[in-house]
Amino acid sequence: MLTYTIRRLILAIPTLLFISFIIFLIVKLSPSDPTAGLPLTIPPEVREQIRESLGVNDPVLVQYFKWLKLMVWDEPLHLVEDWTGWQIAPDGPRIISYQTRSPVMDLIVQRMPQTLWVVGTSYIVGILIALPLGIISAYRQYSVFDQVGTFISMVGFSVPTFFTGVLFIVIFAVHLGWFPSVYDTTHEVTDWDSFVVQVKQIIMPVMVLGLYNASQISRYMRASMLDNLNQDYVRTARAKGLGERVVVLVHVLRNSMIPVITVIALNIPAVFGGAIITEQVFKVNGIGQLLIIAIQGGDVPVVQTVSVIFAVLIVLFNLIADVLYGVLDPRIRYD
Amino acid sequence: MKRYSLLLGATALALAPAAAMADRGSSGHLNIIYWQAPSTLNPYLSGGTKEVESASLILESLARFDDTGTMVPWLAESIPTVENGGVSEDLTSITWTIGEGITWSDGTALTSADFVFTWEYCTHPEGGCAQASYFDGVTSVEAVDDRTVRVNFGAPTPFPYTSFVGSESPVIQAAQFADCLGARAPECTEANFGPIGTGPFVVDEFRPNDVIEMSANPNFRFPDRPYFGTVTFKGGGDATAAARSVCETGEFDYAWNLQIDPTILADMEAQGNCTVVTAFGTSVERLHLNQTNPDAALGDIRSTAEAGPHPFLTNPVIGQAMSMAIDRALLVEIGYGAGGQPTCNVLPAPDLYASTANDACLTQDIAGANALLDEAGIVDTDGDGIREYEGTPLSVLYQTSTNAVRQDTQALVKEWWSQIGIDTELRNIDASVFFGGDPASPDTFQKFYADIEMYTNNFAGVDPQAYMANWACDEWPGPNTQWQGSNIQRFCSEEYDALIVEMAGTADLERRGEIARMQNDMLVQSYSIIPLIHRGGVSAHASSIEGIRMSDWDSELWNIMDWRRAE
Numbered sequence: 001m002l003t004y005t006i007r008r009l010i011l012a013i014p015t016l017l018f019i020s021f022i023i024f025l026i027v028k029l030s031p032s033d034p035t036a037g038l039p040l041t042i043p044p045e046v047r048e049q050i051r052e053s054l055g056v057n058d059p060v061l062v063q064y065f066k067w068l069k070l071m072v073w074d075e076p077l078h079l080v081e082d083w084t085g086w087q088i089a090p091d092g093p094r095i096i097s098y099q100t101r102s103p104v105m106d107l108i109v110q111r112m113p114q115t116l117w118v119v120g121t122s123y124i125v126g127i128l129i130a131l132p133l134g135i136i137s138a139y140r141q142y143s144v145f146d147q148v149g150t151f152i153s154m155v156g157f158s159v160p161t162f163f164t165g166v167l168f169i170v171i172f173a174v175h176l177g178w179f180p181s182v183y184d185t186t187h188e189v190t191d192w193d194s195f196v197v198q199v200k201q202i203i204m205p206v207m208v209l210g211l212y213n214a215s216q217i218s219r220y221m222r223a224s225m226l227d228n229l230n231q232d233y234v235r236t237a238r239a240k241g242l243g244e245r246v247v248v249l250v251h252v253l254r255n256s257m258i259p260v261i262t263v264i265a266l267n268i269p270a271v272f273g274g275a276i277i278t279e280q281v282f283k284v285n286g287i288g289q290l291l292i293i294a295i296q297g298g299d300v301p302v303v304q305t306v307s308v309i310f311a312v313l314i315v316l317f318n319l320i321a322d323v324l325y326g327v328l329d330p331r332i333r334y335d
Numbered sequence: 336m337k338r339y340s341l342l343l344g345a346t347a348l349a350l351a352p353a354a355a356m357a358d359r360g361s362s363g364h365l366n367i368i369y370w371q372a373p374s375t376l377n378p379y380l381s382g383g384t385k386e387v388e389s390a391s392l393i394l395e396s397l398a399r400f401d402d403t404g405t406m407v408p409w410l411a412e413s414i415p416t417v418e419n420g421g422v423s424e425d426l427t428s429i430t431w432t433i434g435e436g437i438t439w440s441d442g443t444a445l446t447s448a449d450f451v452f453t454w455e456y457c458t459h460p461e462g463g464c465a466q467a468s469y470f471d472g473v474t475s476v477e478a479v480d481d482r483t484v485r486v487n488f489g490a491p492t493p494f495p496y497t498s499f500v501g502s503e504s505p506v507i508q509a510a511q512f513a514d515c516l517g518a519r520a521p522e523c524t525e526a527n528f529g530p531i532g533t534g535p536f537v538v539d540e541f542r543p544n545d546v547i548e549m550s551a552n553p554n555f556r557f558p559d560r561p562y563f564g565t566v567t568f569k570g571g572g573d574a575t576a577a578a579r580s581v582c583e584t585g586e587f588d589y590a591w592n593l594q595i596d597p598t599i600l601a602d603m604e605a606q607g608n609c610t611v612v613t614a615f616g617t618s619v620e621r622l623h624l625n626q627t628n629p630d631a632a633l634g635d636i637r638s639t640a641e642a643g644p645h646p647f648l649t650n651p652v653i654g655q656a657m658s659m660a661i662d663r664a665l666l667v668e669i670g671y672g673a674g675g676q677p678t679c680n681v682l683p684a685p686d687l688y689a690s691t692a693n694d695a696c697l698t699q700d701i702a703g704a705n706a707l708l709d710e711a712g713i714v715d716t717d718g719d720g721i722r723e724y725e726g727t728p729l730s731v732l733y734q735t736s737t738n739a740v741r742q743d744t745q746a747l748v749k750e751w752w753s754q755i756g757i758d759t760e761l762r763n764i765d766a767s768v769f770f771g772g773d774p775a776s777p778d779t780f781q782k783f784y785a786d787i788e789m790y791t792n793n794f795a796g797v798d799p800q801a802y803m804a805n806w807a808c809d810e811w812p813g814p815n816t817q818w819q820g821s822n823i824q825r826f827c828s829e830e831y832d833a834l835i836v837e838m839a840g841t842a843d844l845e846r847r848g849e850i851a852r853m854q855n856d857m858l859v860q861s862y863s864i865i866p867l868i869h870r871g872g873v874s875a876h877a878s879s880i881e882g883i884r885m886s887d888w889d890s891e892l893w894n895i896m897d898w899r900r901a902e
Contacts, residue, residue, distance in 0.1 A: 100544065
């Protein structure tokens with residue numbers, strides 16, 4: 001198992017280099033210009049000077065290798081320095097955003113908590129809704145509960161979050177006035193009252209995303225439960241006289257969780273990726289919103305860095321899912 | 336300051352009952368939402384409106400433009416003119432006196448050295464300063480004494496109020512930015528995100544592309560202002576959501592740039608929680624009619640001088656008919672609402688420069704347009720419903736950026752033109768490409784690989800000299816200039832160029848107005864440009880906020896120190 005993990009990690013390096021280069025080329029070769037968003041009153045000579053000072057006009061390969069060197073060496077050291085206070089980071093240049101002219105890593109570090117809070121909570125909420133929904137739906141297949149559950153998850157899966165998000169705002173913020181429509185990213189939880197405020201402002205984005213996640217996972221859960229419920233070992237368990245509760249929740253559930261956990265693990269990078277649309281709708285200024293603003297503004301360093309971090313997370317969680325699979329199901333061994 | 340105090344005195348008198356009790360911070364907290372979030376607070380590193388306007392709460396300039404476009408002394412004691420000796424007789428220098436006792440928010444004195452430094456900062460060759468055009472023609476900025484700054488120009492400059500005037504060229508603190516010159520500018524993140532200013536507010540926290548927390552500047556020169564103690568400047572989302580947060584949920588007090596469906600905005604305003612405010616500057620949505628041949632068969636030389644004149648758009652009769660066929664009032668009603676007015680001028684404001692010679696275009700006249708074309712012998716000879724001019728059918732490719740209002744306008748105009756026998760093909764291009772200026776892209780507005788294109792342009796400040804010089808013959812974009820150039824429709828007239836030269840040497844305001852109006856009329860009557868809509872800024876504020884005087888000539892938050900919440 002260990003050899004397998006190490007082999008996979010080493011193989012991931014060329015994969016990531018390749019991904020980062022492809023992302024870089026896509027972003028670089030697409031027609032975008034960091035000065036395009038400026039007012040037309042700014043003359044072309046000044047625009048050219050701005051592009052020059054940003055280094056946009058350097059050869060593509062030079063830009064890529066400059067970025068790569070900073071990404072794999074300087075920036076991790078800066079991160080470590082931020083967390084530990086050790087003076088180890090080199091003084092040289094950093095990956096600088098075109099729009100803010102500040103280090104890209106600082107932007108990511110600043111936005112990560114919002115994203116983790118909102119998207120992470122919604123993922124947990126989604127799982128908490130999905131598991132019981134999937135289990136009961138499968139156990140009582142074709143019952144009213146199953147039909148309603150299937151309908152809701154189909155709706156949740158097919159209706160886009162930019163629609164549910166705005167619908168929630170119109171109902172709960174505009175008409176009922178229960179929750180704020182704009183997420184206050186500067187709010188700090190210090191006591192009970194501020195905690196209530198935090199819950200109020202987080203509830204709408206969390207529910208919008210949570211419903212979407214729940215619909216996805218509950219379908220997997222239901223399908224996996226159905227596969228197992230008809231297996232011989234279930235009949236054996238019942239024949240031995242075990243109670244239904246034990247049969248379903250211990251024997252069937254444990255076996256059904258294997259593929260579901262894989263799915264959950266594979267989707268975790270999406271939590272870090274944020275939810276571009278939901279973040280935009282509720283103005284939760286997380287990673288997703290950072291990425292979309294950067295794309296619109298032609299801010300290559302931000303797009304590049306954020307995308308590559310996603311790529312790293314996806315490769316990493318794929319590996320984790322594979323390893324978990326082996327742990328959960330002893331029949332599977334990679335060595 | 337004298338004039339400003341007078342002005343304020345008058346305002347204070349008018350609002351005496353409300354203002355009597357007002358004190359610094361007495362109005363509490365103000366929530367502003369800009370649906371595009373500021374990326375930095377250093378306007379010299381980003382020319383975007385969102386950055387310039389958010390920074391205008393902190394950084395100030397010597398003079399500003401009020402809601403009527405009138406210059407008011409701000410950090411300066413008074414506006415220098417030739418009459419009061421502030422502007423030299425030969426128009427090559429302007430001398431400003433800084434108001435007495437003005438300090439930075441950290442308590443140190445504002446001196447002329449800060450202005451000299453600001454000039455050095457922005458004109459550093461490696462800095463990529465976004466506002467460099469404000470220092471065009473400036474040969475030096477000198478500190479005569481602690482409170483006197485002289486800006487020297489290389490040539491006579493009849494309108495010297497560019498450097499350090501308005502929200503786009505404010506003064507920054509020399510002490511704070513001393514190590515940030517040139518290529519080192521981006522390294523000064525702390526200074527760029529939290530500039531020390533002389534303005535009514537100081538930055539408490541800045542989160543790029545997200546939110547700014549500000550509080551009243553304790554060292555502000557007016558002891559009773561700003562009336563708001565703290566400000567949250569939130570960014571992000573979209574225009575409709577921003578309007579909703581002011582007009583429906585009341586979470587915010589001020590929302591900027593609400594270019595949304597006019598009926599939606601009107602419905603929101605009707606609920607009574609907010610007031611929609613507009614300010615008109617110089618923005619005009621216009622059609623440019625390509626005067627060169629954009630035929631794709633010409634390959635790389637199309638839309639350049641080498642391609643030769645356009646087969647029919649160089650004939651003003653056709654352009655005139657196209658203009659007459661357009662119902663500008665309907666375009667305003669459908670797409671712009673309070674944020675637009677029909678116009679027939681490319682230079683619609685300030686009043687001094689606005690011509691009235693072309694106002695006939697305000698009424699749609701399809702019959703007249705048809706008659707005009709018939710009279711000129713431009714008729715449909717082959718019976719396909721499309722007129723021909725010297726054998727060429729009047730078929731045009733009409734392009735603009737992707738934007739719901741622009742596509743509505745395109746569809747309407749296409750319909751009207753079909754009624755006068757002109758066939759129109761529509762095209763829209765993503766704004767970041769269209770305005771991107773990438774010389775390798777065939778789709779930029781400068782390349783103009785189409786017959787007609789539509790967008791909005793304007794100029795900053797109140798003086799049209801540089802703007803009207805955009806249409807000089809040598810300003811044509813082309814391959815020799817990497818497609819840079821501001822004469823987009825490739826207009827050229829010797830007479831016009833002569834007016835540009837005359838304007839550059841005329842200081843008398845009346846005569847300048849006359850020249851600008853003549854230039855406007857020449858352009859418009861050449862029908863190489865068809866002005867459509869005079870566009871204004873549209874914002875909304877909570878009904879409880881008083882004192883807002885929205886200006887399109889400066890930051891629309893220019894007088895935020897006077898804003899207050901009604902009792």
